[in-house]
Amino acid sequence: MEKGKKKQSRRKFFFKTATAAIGAIGGAGLIAQSCETKKESGETMTLLSPDGKLVEVDKANVAPARMPAHGKNARKGIPNKKFVMVIDLARCRNARKCVSNCQKMHQLEPEDEWIKVFLMQDSDDTAPYWFPKPCFHCNQPPCVKVCPVGATYKRTDGLVLVDNERCIGCKFCMTACPYSSRVFQWKDPGQGKEDDENYSPETSVPHKVGTVGKCDFCPDMARMGKLPTCVTGCPNGVIFFGDKNEDIVTNGTESFRFSELIYDRAGYHFMAELGTEPNVYYLPPVDRLFDYKKGFKTLTPEQAEFYKKSIVHKH
Amino acid sequence: MELDAKATRALNYFIPQMVSISKSGMVQVGILLVFILGGLYALVVQIVEGHIVTGMRDNVVWGLYIANFIFFIGISYAGALISGILHLLRVEWRHPIIRIAEIITIISTIIGPAYILLCMGRLDRLHHLALYGRIQSPIIWDVLAISTYLIGSIIFLYLASIRDLAALRDYPFKQKWRKKLYRFLAISFNGNAKQNRFLERGLTIMSAIIIPLAVLVHSVLAWIFGMTLRPGWHSTIFAPYFVVAAVFSGTGVLIIALWVFRKYYHLESYITKIHFNYLGIILMILGALYGYFTFSEYLTSWYGSETWDMEVLYKLFDPHEYWWWFFFSAILGVALPVLVILIPKFRNINSITAVSVIAVFALWVKRYLIIIPTLETPLLPLQDLRPEYIHYTPTIIEWLLTFAGVALFCFLFFLFSKFLPIVSVVKGEEGTNYAELRKKVMQRVLKRKIKEEKRKASQKLQHI
Numbered sequence: 172m173e174k175g176k177k178k179q180s181r182r183k184f185f186f187k188t189a190t191a192a193i194g195a196i197g198g199a200g201l202i203a204q205s206c207e208t209k210k211e212s213g214e215t216m217t218l219l220s221p222d223g224k225l226v227e228v229d230k231a232n233v234a235p236a237r238m239p240a241h242g243k244n245a246r247k248g249i250p251n252k253k254f255v256m257v258i259d260l261a262r263c264r265n266a267r268k269c270v271s272n273c274q275k276m277h278q279l280e281p282e283d284e285w286i287k288v289f290l291m292q293d294s295d296d297t298a299p300y301w302f303p304k305p306c307f308h309c310n311q312p313p314c315v316k317v318c319p320v321g322a323t324y325k326r327t328d329g330l331v332l333v334d335n336e337r338c339i340g341c342k343f344c345m346t347a348c349p350y351s352s353r354v355f356q357w358k359d360p361g362q363g364k365e366d367d368e369n370y371s372p373e374t375s376v377p378h379k380v381g382t383v384g385k386c387d388f389c390p391d392m393a394r395m396g397k398l399p400t401c402v403t404g405c406p407n408g409v410i411f412f413g414d415k416n417e418d419i420v421t422n423g424t425e426s427f428r429f430s431e432l433i434y435d436r437a438g439y440h441f442m443a444e445l446g447t448e449p450n451v452y453y454l455p456p457v458d459r460l461f462d463y464k465k466g467f468k469t470l471t472p473e474q475a476e477f478y479k480k481s482i483v484h485k486h
Numbered sequence: 487m488e489l490d491a492k493a494t495r496a497l498n499y500f501i502p503q504m505v506s507i508s509k510s511g512m513v514q515v516g517i518l519l520v521f522i523l524g525g526l527y528a529l530v531v532q533i534v535e536g537h538i539v540t541g542m543r544d545n546v547v548w549g550l551y552i553a554n555f556i557f558f559i560g561i562s563y564a565g566a567l568i569s570g571i572l573h574l575l576r577v578e579w580r581h582p583i584i585r586i587a588e589i590i591t592i593i594s595t596i597i598g599p600a601y602i603l604l605c606m607g608r609l610d611r612l613h614h615l616a617l618y619g620r621i622q623s624p625i626i627w628d629v630l631a632i633s634t635y636l637i638g639s640i641i642f643l644y645l646a647s648i649r650d651l652a653a654l655r656d657y658p659f660k661q662k663w664r665k666k667l668y669r670f671l672a673i674s675f676n677g678n679a680k681q682n683r684f685l686e687r688g689l690t691i692m693s694a695i696i697i698p699l700a701v702l703v704h705s706v707l708a709w710i711f712g713m714t715l716r717p718g719w720h721s722t723i724f725a726p727y728f729v730v731a732a733v734f735s736g737t738g739v740l741i742i743a744l745w746v747f748r749k750y751y752h753l754e755s756y757i758t759k760i761h762f763n764y765l766g767i768i769l770m771i772l773g774a775l776y777g778y779f780t781f782s783e784y785l786t787s788w789y790g791s792e793t794w795d796m797e798v799l800y801k802l803f804d805p806h807e808y809w810w811w812f813f814f815s816a817i818l819g820v821a822l823p824v825l826v827i828l829i830p831k832f833r834n835i836n837s838i839t840a841v842s843v844i845a846v847f848a849l850w851v852k853r854y855l856i857i858i859p860t861l862e863t864p865l866l867p868l869q870d871l872r873p874e875y876i877h878y879t880p881t882i883i884e885w886l887l888t889f890a891g892v893a894l895f896c897f898l899f900f901l902f903s904k905f906l907p908i909v910s911v912v913k914g915e916e917g918t919n920y921a922e923l924r925k926k927v928m929q930r931v932l933k934r935k936i937k938e939e940k941r942k943a944s945q946k947l948q949h950i
Contacts, residue, residue, distance in 0.1 A: 343624075
């Protein structure tokens with residue numbers, strides 16, 4: 172009886188090591204997230220913990236590992252990169268998948284949006300269009316200029332990030348940003364202890380009360396050679412992401428030469444007159460795939476009414 | 487230190503008020519303490535719950551606190567004006583009011599920045615300003631300018647009070663701690679010629695330093711707003727506009743303080759109608775100047791009518807939004823002080839004080855209207871369903887802390903008046919000396935002229 176049990180456990184052990192090894196070689200890097208517990212699915216997975224033990228974890232608690240840079244390294248930027256984003260306004264129908272994916276990725280509250288989708292109309296006679304707006308990661312960032320402690324900074328790879336362990340919460344950057352890109356943690360998000368080792372400016376999680384957050388272009392994904400979550404989430408391929416040095420942008424399915432795309436499609440900077448030199452380019456909403464009214468479908472009637480009203484020119 | 491008869495009389499008048507407190511005084515202090523405790527409660531709530539308890543949200547990230555901050559720093563100009571400009575000009579009537587003005591400066595320079603701290607999300611990281619401070623940020627300019635200004639004002643008040651401290655040191659107080667305190671603070675000043683000369687020189691140097699410093703403090707404060715790319719803020723006129731508004735409100739608060747102390751301590755023989763008249767005329771000139779700046783600021787943005795500027799202007803001129811506040815702060819609060827003081831028939835102590843109250847209130851509202859409508863008008867459309875994200879309404883917590891600031895201002899004033907006579911008792915000799923000097927110079931000039939005239943006359947005679 173005892174022997175049989177041992178045998179069984181030995182077999183189980185081999186099986187476990189094998190799965191762990193496959194997992195490790197596969198490089199998908201699955202890791203159990205301890206900071207939030209979701210509903211258990213009933214199915215378990217066996218994983219190799221950092222201290223060399225095998226642990227069984229519920230599948231619901233497993234998410235892809237994120238390996239961002241920490242501390243000083245998070246200020247340096249990924250070498251030889253110059254990240255750039257191109258947003259094709261002709262394809263957007265306000266599906267809002269970029270918003271929800273971003274919120275999931277960055278563990279945001281449902282109301283906090285780091286990428287927002289505006290309904291825009293430039294004047295009474297021009298056509299309305301949907302306008303997804305992440306942080307522009309400007310080359311002349313007004314927010315970085317005014318930060319009294321260097322908590323928000325510009326990196327060599329073009330990204331503007333926020334170090335929530337340094338931010339004093341003066342909100343000067345929020346008034347300085349002309350694009351309303353920044354969001355404040357008005358109350359304690361309840362995401363664990365204050366000095367969390369896992370915190371990195373590249374993931375912005377866990378959030379800290381009384382500090383400023385914003386779109387970070389998911390640099391930890393870029394480190395793994397993956398696209399930002401808003402790009403992969405978009406069902407219409409609106410958002411292109413890439414590297415200016417390589418002169419290539421992609422939305423996951425299509426790839427373009429960045430310079431050609433901007434040249435052919437008359438790419439432009441939003442409010443270029445402000446002199447902030449954004450790293451986000453827009454392609455004008457010509458030959459649109461969808462009527463802008465389709466975008467109201469993802470909104471509640473109340474929201475839709477509000478959006479319609481907000482673009483009526485009052486004066 | 488030897489005192490003349492006038493100073494002895496003044497000292498004997500003030501000291502009983504310093505060492506005792508009347509019953510009604512106790513009640514008043516009690517009321518102030520209730521307000522201060524209310525503020526402390528609000529502060530604790532805000533620290534525990536986070537900034538969610540304020541009315542501030544992602545668009546309007548600065549609210550009442552920053553308006554109060556500008557307001558208090560503006561009030562601090564009372565001291566800079568009186569101590570600096572009037573001292574340099576050797577204006578004779580400044581003596582009885584110089585201490586009140588300087589105390590206003592110091593208290594408001596302490597309370598003002600406290601509101602910035604209230605607005606900070608992470609008070610526990612205040613030391614980061616020292617650890618990671620970046621000189622490129624206007625906030626660091628502000629920290630440096632205000633702290634220098636505060637230290638300069640304290641030095642100035644101290645220098646201007648040394649004579650009184652020496653007189654208090656020689657007074658036979660019953661309390662031991664008072665004796666010790668005054669002996670320490672008087673730094674063995676005995677009023678000999680050499681000490682007087684040094685003291686006068688020090689006062690003149692400090693007043694010369696404090697004027698540019700005061701201008702700098704409010705300019706830097708204006709630049710916090712002027713440097714951003716926001717409609718209604720991004721204006722080249724902002725620094726001088728803030729400076730003028732600050733002197734305007736500072737003079738107003740000084741007039742109110744004089745009125746209160748005159749009533750409270752029966753200082754009719756020290757603070758006279760002359761003070762109210764002169765300060766009233768200064769207030770009128772500043773009011774006119776401030777009105778001119780306001781007009782120029784809004785006229786240019788209205789005439790050019792860029793979309794963004796217009797959106798802010800429409801909010802200010804919309805009766806459903808800010809029009810009545812705007813009318814009060816930019817039109818009534820300026821026109822009334824100017825007109826009432828301009829017409830000699832209306833000019834008396836009470837009317838000047840009344841219009842000062844209006845001007846000070848108007849200036850507070852103006853600071854609110856500088857901050858809030860601009861922040862409620864971002865460049866991108868406000869497509870947010872949460873009403874509190876679109877329209878700012880201050881919460882009870884913010885109001886409690888605002889009232890606590892005003893109460894703390896009054897309370898600290900009260901405390902000061904228990905340590906030092908509220909009017910300077912011992913007058914320096916510089917005033918009479920200066921007048922004599924002027925007389926001598928004038929006499930010399932006259933003599934020379936008479937000589938010249940005589941010579942010319944004699945030359946003419948020779949020609950004939």
